[in-house]
Amino acid sequence: MNSFSRRSLLAVSAAAAGMANAPLALAKPAAAPLATDATAMAALIRRKAISPLEAVTDAINRAEAAQPQLNFIVTSLFDQAIDQAKTSTAKGPFAGVPFLIKDLHDFKGAPTRNGSRAFLNAPVAAASEPLIEAYSNTGLIVIGKSATPEQGYLPTTEPIAFGATRNPWNLGHSTGGSSGGAAAAVAAGIVPFAHASDGGGSIRIPSANCGLFGLKPSRGRMIGSQTQTHAYDIGVQHVLTRSVRDSAAMFAATEYRGPGAQYPAVGMVSGPSRKRLRIGVLSKTATGLSPDPEVQAGLDATIALLQSMGHQVETTQWPVDGAQFGQDFMALWATDAASQVQTVAKTFGMKAVPDMLEPFTIGMAQMVAALPKGAVEAAIGRLEASAPIYDAWFKTQDLVLSPVLAKPAVELGYVSPSVPFEVLSERLTHYVGYTPFMNVTGGAAMSVPLHWTPDGIPVGMHFAGRAGSEKTLFQLAYELEAAQAWAARKPPIWFGG
Numbered sequence: 001m002n003s004f005s006r007r008s009l010l011a012v013s014a015a016a017a018g019m020a021n022a023p024l025a026l027a028k029p030a031a032a033p034l035a036t037d038a039t040a041m042a043a044l045i046r047r048k049a050i051s052p053l054e055a056v057t058d059a060i061n062r063a064e065a066a067q068p069q070l071n072f073i074v075t076s077l078f079d080q081a082i083d084q085a086k087t088s089t090a091k092g093p094f095a096g097v098p099f100l101i102k103d104l105h106d107f108k109g110a111p112t113r114n115g116s117r118a119f120l121n122a123p124v125a126a127a128s129e130p131l132i133e134a135y136s137n138t139g140l141i142v143i144g145k146s147a148t149p150e151q152g153y154l155p156t157t158e159p160i161a162f163g164a165t166r167n168p169w170n171l172g173h174s175t176g177g178s179s180g181g182a183a184a185a186v187a188a189g190i191v192p193f194a195h196a197s198d199g200g201g202s203i204r205i206p207s208a209n210c211g212l213f214g215l216k217p218s219r220g221r222m223i224g225s226q227t228q229t230h231a232y233d234i235g236v237q238h239v240l241t242r243s244v245r246d247s248a249a250m251f252a253a254t255e256y257r258g259p260g261a262q263y264p265a266v267g268m269v270s271g272p273s274r275k276r277l278r279i280g281v282l283s284k285t286a287t288g289l290s291p292d293p294e295v296q297a298g299l300d301a302t303i304a305l306l307q308s309m310g311h312q313v314e315t316t317q318w319p320v321d322g323a324q325f326g327q328d329f330m331a332l333w334a335t336d337a338a339s340q341v342q343t344v345a346k347t348f349g350m351k352a353v354p355d356m357l358e359p360f361t362i363g364m365a366q367m368v369a370a371l372p373k374g375a376v377e378a379a380i381g382r383l384e385a386s387a388p389i390y391d392a393w394f395k396t397q398d399l400v401l402s403p404v405l406a407k408p409a410v411e412l413g414y415v416s417p418s419v420p421f422e423v424l425s426e427r428l429t430h431y432v433g434y435t436p437f438m439n440v441t442g443g444a445a446m447s448v449p450l451h452w453t454p455d456g457i458p459v460g461m462h463f464a465g466r467a468g469s470e471k472t473l474f475q476l477a478y479e480l481e482a483a484q485a486w487a488a489r490k491p492p493i494w495f496g497g
Contacts, residue, residue, distance in 0.1 A: 032050075032058050032497055033497030034058075034062075034189045034192065034495075034496035034497055035192065036242075036243070036487065037192050037193070037241065037242055037243040037245065038094055038097050038193045038241070038243075038246045038249075038250075039243065039245050039246055039249060040192075041055060041096075041097050041192055042094050042096065042097050042139075045095060045096040045097070046095070051085075051096070052084075052085040052088040052095070052096030052141060053082065053085040053086055055085070055096050055097060055098055055141075056081050056082060056084075056085040056096070056098050056141050056143060057082065057085070058098075059143055059190060059191050060078050060081065060098075060143055062188075062190040062191075062496070063076070063078075063144065063190050065495055066185075066188055066190050066495050069166065069171065069493060070165060070166050070168060070171075070184045070188060070493065071147065071162070071163055071164065071165050071166060072146060072147055072165050072180075072181040072182075072184040072185045072188075073100070073144045073145065073146060073147065073181060074103050074113060074115075074144075074145055074146070074147050074148075074181065075110050075111060075113070075144055075145040076143070076144045077109070077110055077142055077143055077144050077145070078143060078144070080109065080142075081098065081141050081142060081144075084141050085141055088139070090139030091139065092137060092138035092139030092140075092253070093138050093139065093249055093253055094139050094140050094249075094250070094253075095138075095139030095140075096139060096141060097139070097140055097192065098140075098141055098142075098143045098191050098192075099135065099140040099141065099142050099143065099191060099193070099194060099195065100142065100143065100144055100145065100146040100181070100182055100185055100191055100195060101132060101135075101142055101144075101145050101146070101195045102146050102148055102178075102179055102181070102182055102194075102195050102196055102197055103115060103145040103146060103147065103148050103181070104148050104151070104152050104178065104197060105129050105131075105132055105195070105197065106125035106127065106128055106129050106132065107125060107128050107129075107132050107142060107145065108124075108125055108126065108127050108128045109124050109125065110124055110125060110142075110145055111123060111124050111125070112125055112145075113145075113161065113162075114148070114150065114151050115147065115149050115150045115151065115157075115159040115161060115162065115178075116150045116151060116159065116161055116340075116357065116358075117160065117161045117355070117356050117357070118340070118343075118344050118356040118357060120161060129224060130223050130224030131222055131223050131224040131225070131237050131254060132195070134223045134224070134253070134254045135195065135254065137253075138250070138253050138254070143191070146179070146180075146181030146182040146185060146194060146195070147159070147162055147165045147180060147181030147184075148177065148178045148179065148180065148181060149177045149178050149180070149417065150357070150360075150361055150417060151336065151337070151340060151361065152177070152178035152197070152202055153178070153333070153337065153360060153361060153364070153417075154177050154178065154360060154415060154416075154417060154428075155174075155176055155177045155178070155200075155201060155202075155205045155405075155428070155432050156174040156175070156176060156177045156180065156410070156412070156415045156416060157174070157175050157176070157177045157178065157180025157181060157184075157206075158174070158177075158412060158416045158417065159358070159417070160358055160417060164412050164416075165180045165181050165184050166184065167184065167187075167209060167210060167409055167491075168184060168187050168188040168210070168491040168492070168493035168494065169187070169209075169210065169211065169409070169456055169457055169458060169491040169492065169493075170409070170455075170456065170492075171493065172411055172412060173209070173409040173410065173411055173412065173457060174209060174409050174410050174411070174414070174415070175187075175206055175209055175210055175409070176202075176205035176206035176207075176208065176210065176405075176409065177202060177205065177206065178197070178199075178202040178206075179194075179195075179196035179197060179198070179203055179206045180206050182194035182195060182206065183196075183207065183209065183210040183212060184210065186210070186212055186240050186241065186242060187210035187212055187242075187491055188491060188493055188494055188495050188496070189490070189495045189496020189497070190496075192241075192242070192246065193239050193240060193241040193242070193247075193250070194239060194240050195237065195239055196214065196237070196238060196239060196240045197235055197236065197237040197238075198216045198235065198236050198237070198238070198439065199234045199235040199236075200234065200329070200333065200432065200435060200436040200439050201404070201434075201436060201439075203215070203216045203236075203238060203240065203447070204216055204404050204435050204445060204446065204460065204462060205404060205405060205432070205435065206240060207240055207449070207460055208403075208404035208405055208409075208447045208449070208458065208459065208460025208462075209408075209409035209457075209458060209460070210240075210409075210458060211449045211452070211458035211460075211486060211491065212240050212241060212242060212447075212449060213240075213243065213244055213247055213446070213447070213448060213449065213477065213481075213486075214238075214240050214241070214247075214446060214447045214460075215238055215247050215251070215444070215445075215446040215470065215474070215477075216236055216238065216439075216445045216446065217236050217237075217238050217251065217444060217470060218236075218262075218263065218443065218444045218467040218468050218469070218470065219233055219234075219236060219262075219442030219467060220233075220256075220263075221236070221255055221256065221262070221263060221444075221468075221470070222238065222254055222255055222256060223254050223255070223256045225237075226256045226260055227260070230384065231380060231383035231384045231386070231387065231440045231441075232332055232380055232383070233442075234332070234436075234439040234440060235439075236439075238250070238251065242486075242487045243481070243487055244474065244478050244481050245270070247474070248268060248270070248474050249268060251266065251269075251470065252266065252267050252268040252269075262467075262468075263467070263468040264468075266470050266471045269470075269471055269475060269478070270478075271475070272475050272479035272482070273472075273475040273476075273479075275475075276310045276311050276312065277311045277312070277398040277399055277476065278311075278312045278314070278396070278397045278398050278399075279306060279311055279312065279313050279314075279397060279398065279399050279400070279401050279463075280314060280315070280316030280396075280397040280399070280401070281299070281303060281313055281315050281316060281400070281401050281402070282316060282317075282318065282400060282402040282434070283296065283299060283315075283402070285322070285406055285429075285430065285433025285434060286318050286320075286322030286323075286325055286326060286434070286437060287322045287323050287326055287429060287430075287433055288322060288323075289406060289429075289430050289433060291403050291405075291406040291407070292406060292407045292408065294453045294459065295403045295405070295406060295407060296403075298403065298450065298451030298459040298461060299401070299402070299403055301450070301451060302401065302450050302451070303401070305450070305480070305483060305484065306401070309479065309483065313401070314397075316393075316400060318437075319389050319390065319392070319393045320386050320389060320437075322433075324382065325382075325386065325437065325440075326429060326433075326436075327379070328379035328380075328382050328383050329436050329440060330364075330367075330425075331368060331371065331375065331376050331379040332376070332379060332380060332383060332440075333364065334364035334365065334367050334368035335368055335376060337361045337362075337364035337365045337368070338364070338365040338368050340357060340361060340365070341353055341357060341361070341362060341365040344356050344357055358417035358418070359417055359418050359420075359421065360417040360418075360419075360421060360424060361417070363421030363424075363425075364421075366421075367421075383440045386437070386440055386441055387440070387441045387442060389441075390437070390438075390441035390442075390443060390466070391441075391466050391467070393466075394465065394466045394469075398465065398469075399463050399464065399465045399469070399472065399473070399476070400463070400464045400465075401461065401462065401463055402434045402462045402464075403434060403459070403461060403462060404434060404435060404459075404460040404461065404462040405431055405432065405434070405435075405459075405460070406430050406431055406432075406433055406434075407430075407431055408453050408457040408458075408459050409457050409458070410431065414427065415427055415428060415431060434462055437464075438464050441467070442467040443464055443465060443466055443467050443469070444464070444465050444467065444468065444469045444470045444473055445462060445463065445465070445473070446462070446464075446473050446477060447460035447461070447462055448460060448461050448463065448477055448480055449461075449486040450480065450484055452489070456491075456492070463477075
């Protein structure tokens, strides 16, 4: 249990209830059927079969109807979106398409609350981040900001500040995190795709839990990140989609191509390759733990599918000491939590910390404070050394296949921020044992929705490559999409018409 006072909880509830710029509780009449994906919607708008105003209004109707069940949006920008749609003359590839921005990132005219009570009264951002501005330049119309766990720390979206976001495939289960609000919105047919970011799996995990496609770009690949080169530069941004082509098109529109670009431009990848790949397979997590039987079943089925396509599939092994890597990554992760605690304590006093930050955040800060002098620096040094080891891993294979998570989407509460710190840390070690390595090393990776449990929970499969391998990943994704068309599957909670 936590130590939050009744007064603080009431204050948070009041703030959360009044946070949106337009009411969300009342459902409107059903919107028109959603176009198959953002690419199709943009084409309809270009042909004037529908207007930007119709597309945006339909998305808002869906959002208002879905919010009471899914709790996916934390700031609505409905009035602004409608005003923009009325006068939109944008000519970009996604002109007029409704979109959501994740609430860890600045979008001009909206507050950034970071899933935290410490930021409930945050002012509106004066400017958008460079990549967010690049999204706007594609012609998208932002209708709101999507829910995230506090500071994006956890692989579930259950912040105390705003409450749990629920999975449209099963309302009692997690959407994943930290891009959980975005995943719920896309999976439930509210918007065709949405912004996401990934510091340890936060694009891939929600994709896996919600039956979506999610590609994590290489470190330094996208606009605004071109100077990031270190192991501690773990965060990247892209989108969650139902189709591969939406992800590929947004990637082509927002990859950095200017001076100092770290990689040759990929451009638009529009289909599969004839090249057959060498794919290594990891079943166990980096710490040597086996996945749940249903996840293993999905991995086995994916191996069989790849072999039927002619790809060479062989077992591989993690190239680093997984236990040491996990400890080092947690130390790096916890340094940001320590900074959050220090900032709140300096601004509001130490007594305010338990009322403004979650138990898990405080626990991480306490953990890193207890480390010996120089331990964090040593951890970062080992993490830096893992990048060339990761790159060398791909001398004998093109990609590595594993599950995204060791379990299907867990029930709400299983990895929530109020679970006792030691218990939660142990659960996280097993649950999130595949994805963080690619953030530290900078490699590209993707979650592909290739399996569902018998009770209808999606299970994503994880493909990873060396830094700069996005073209190979997209080409394989197109091939998998053609073989096993996942976009036709709709969750029980569906608003797409």
